[in-house]
Amino acid sequence: xxxxxxxxDIEQIAESGQCFRMSKxxxxxYEIIASDKYICVWEDGGYxxxxxxxxxxxxxxxxxxxxxxxxxxxxxxxDAKDEYLSAAVRLGSGIRILNQELWEMIVxxxxxxxxxxTRIRRCISNISERYGEEKTASDGTKYxxxxxxxxxxDLAEDALMECNLGYRSKYVVRTAKAVANGExxxxxxxxxxxxxAKEQLLKLYGVGKKVADCICLFAxxxxxxxxxxxxxxxxxxxxxxEGFPFGxxxxxxxxxxxxxxxxxxxxxxx
DNA sequence: TATCAGGCCCTAG
DNA sequence: CTAGGGCCTGAT
Numbered sequence: 001x002x003x004x005x006x007x008x009d010i011e012q013i014a015e016s017g018q019c020f021r022m023s024k025x026x027x028x029x030y031e032i033i034a035s036d037k038y039i040c041v042w043e044d045g046g047y048x049x050x051x052x053x054x055x056x057x058x059x060x061x062x063x064x065x066x067x068x069x070x071x072x073x074x075x076x077x078x079d080a081k082d083e084y085l086s087a088a089v090r091l092g093s094g095i096r097i098l099n100q101e102l103w104e105m106i107v108x109x110x111x112x113x114x115x116x117x118t119r120i121r122r123c124i125s126n127i128s129e130r131y132g133e134e135k136t137a138s139d140g141t142k143y144x145x146x147x148x149x150x151x152x153x154d155l156a157e158d159a160l161m162e163c164n165l166g167y168r169s170k171y172v173v174r175t176a177k178a179v180a181n182g183e184x185x186x187x188x189x190x191x192x193x194x195x196x197a198k199e200q201l202l203k204l205y206g207v208g209k210k211v212a213d214c215i216c217l218f219a220x221x222x223x224x225x226x227x228x229x230x231x232x233x234x235x236x237x238x239x240x241x242e243g244f245p246f247g248x249x250x251x252x253x254x255x256x257x258x259x260x261x262x263x264x265x266x267x268x269x270x
Numbered sequence: 271t272a273t274c275a276g277g278c279c280c281t282a283g
Numbered sequence: 284c285t286a287g288g289g290c291c292t293g294a295t
Contacts, residue, residue, distance in 0.1 A: 232276085
């Protein structure tokens with residue numbers, strides 16, 4: 001399956017930090033594991049190629065990559081006088097907000113706190129290999145699905161320290177218990193507003209405002225969520241002393257947040 | 271050797 | 284309610 005490459009850049013998406021299971025192969029193609037699925041994606045000659053059937057593309061990956069959304073409207077909304085944001089959008093014009101699986105995002109962002117990207121990836125890889133199901137992709141590639149809540153629910157709270165989670169182990173195990181025993185119903189979040197969903201997520205042990213916002217943005221597609229981490233906070237303090245114009249970007253501030261986040265990590269490496 | 275990374279929990283005041 | 288110490292671990 002291939003599509004025209006319009007406001008889509010798989011490298012930017014992989015580097016925007018919303019997914020921890022996208023990796024670049026030696027041949028430049030990207031491997032993505034999402035929940036229990038696997039796909040290989042690459043770009044060539046103005047097209048993006050998705051190594052899957054048309055049916056699987058329509059059913060899953062099209063939505064996963066948010067391909068029905070026109071991102072130009074978000075980019076065009078940026079105040080031309082705002083030089084910082086204009087530069088950010090220019091650099092990250094191929095970013096998209098993925099539609100990722102809820103449970104996977106809860107655990108991933110529990111792990112992400114006070115942590116660096118390299119270790120986050122390793123942690124997720126560790127728990128997947130140990131507690132996830134081994135799968136074989138249609139092209140023969142072996143991979144591990146993200147572990148289900150049930151697979152983690154019976155562990156001792158510190159058991160995931162063996163997977164390198166450190167003090168976050170108990171956050172993940174307790175949350176897995178709550179989900180597996182029905183105390184916390186994941187499906188119940190989909191029908192909620194951003195504010196309501198965030199309020200529910202904050203009840204989970206280990207989930208604070210920042211992590212809840214990331215889950216809302218990357219799993220529930222609440223694109224008005226605007227996660228504020230240390231990087232974003234510094235940008236707001238440095239470039240928006242008079243206050244960030246949230247009003248102008250009302251309803252899709254999360255998309256703008258991603259442009260900023262990507263820009264902060266990559267503006268010096270181009 | 272100290273600091274800090276895409277925070278959060280918990281306790282004091 | 285707000286401030287601040289403590290927390291696993293590894294990279295710099």
